[in-house]
Amino acid sequence: MYIVPEKEIAGLVTRAQSFDAVEKVFASMSARSAYNFPVIREAIGHEDALFGFKGGFDKTGMALGLKAGGYWPNNLEKNNLINHQSTIFLFDPDTGRVKAMVGGNLLTALRTAAASSVSIKHLAPKGAKVMGMIGAGHQATFQLRAALEQRNFEKVIGWNLHPEALSRLDEVAREFDLPFEAVELDQLGAEADVIITITSSFDPILMDAQVKGGTHIACMGTDTKGKQEVDAALVARATVFTDELAQSITIGECQHAIADDSLSQGDINEIGAVINGDHPGRTSDDEITLFDGTGVGLQDLAVALAVVDLAIEKGIAIEVDF
Known part of the structure; x- marks a missing residue:
């Protein structure tokens, strides 16, 4: 599997690429060739945090996976971290094997803006x-x-x-x-x-x-x-x-x-x-x-898939035997 650390994301994806990926996902969803799985999002009873999972499968873009993460409202004050924290996991649709783990914080901001x-x-x-x-x-x-x-x-x-x-x-x-x-x-x-x-x-x-x-x-x-x-x-x-x-x-x-x-x-x-x-x-x-x-989870997966391809192409992705 490949790992694309959060620190590398800014140099791999642009607003234009995020826009294109999200627009295509919305079109695919409406054409019923992509669907999102039910969202799990819960207050965990600690640090006023919300945590959950969003996932889905896009048969057109061949994106399968999930984003795990949530909202920690006290992060900026206590830890000097942004409040939204997440990680995206991609899987091979043909075999079910894990394909990549991608830092999701910047991607979440980019896909939401897109x-x-x-x-x-x-x-x-x-x-x-x-x-x-x-x-x-x-x-x-x-x-x-x-x-x-x-x-x-x-x-x-x-x-x-x-x-x-x-x-x-x-x-x-x-x-x-x-x-x-x-x-x-x-x-x-x-x-x-x-x-x-x-x-x-x-x-x-x-x-x-x-x-x-x-x-x-x-x-x-x-x-x-x-x-x-x-x-x-x-x-x-x-x-x-x-x-x-x-x-x-x-x-x-x-x-x-x-x-x-x-x-x-x-x-x-x-x-x-x-x-x-x-x-x-x-x-x-x-x-x-x-x-x-x-x-929707498919937004995250679409942008993350583009990031992984670019990271592999540029030699930035870390390959591990999982």
């Missing part, structure tokens, strides 16, 4: 000018960089529970020669053409009444039962798309609108159907579209 940027490419207003960010944690910078490549944005605005962290978004905006403004949620909802939420909230942050006009919202933080970033009424008002329907209604942003019967399972569309041309996606400039990005 998912939201795929949704922006296919669903955001073509003339989008103002990019709005809710959340300014570690993953927010990855989200913003990937998003800014999808439209000709002229300005970035952002809100965070702890405003001092917004300097991270300001720095990314400067990389793209764009102005950044810290705003309140009413202004963000009224001005932003595209909004990404990337928090760990268990209570709605962005409310229905705050969002005006044609907007695309990518909800990227809700991946566990009970989490919530936007008002359920806003989800119900939007045309909703997701990466994986089963996860959307159980652990994704749609879980709350489903629970109060303001949204039905039949109202939720697959982003892969838009990619494959089976769904028109956005149909008007004043429409609100919402992408419920729950994070």
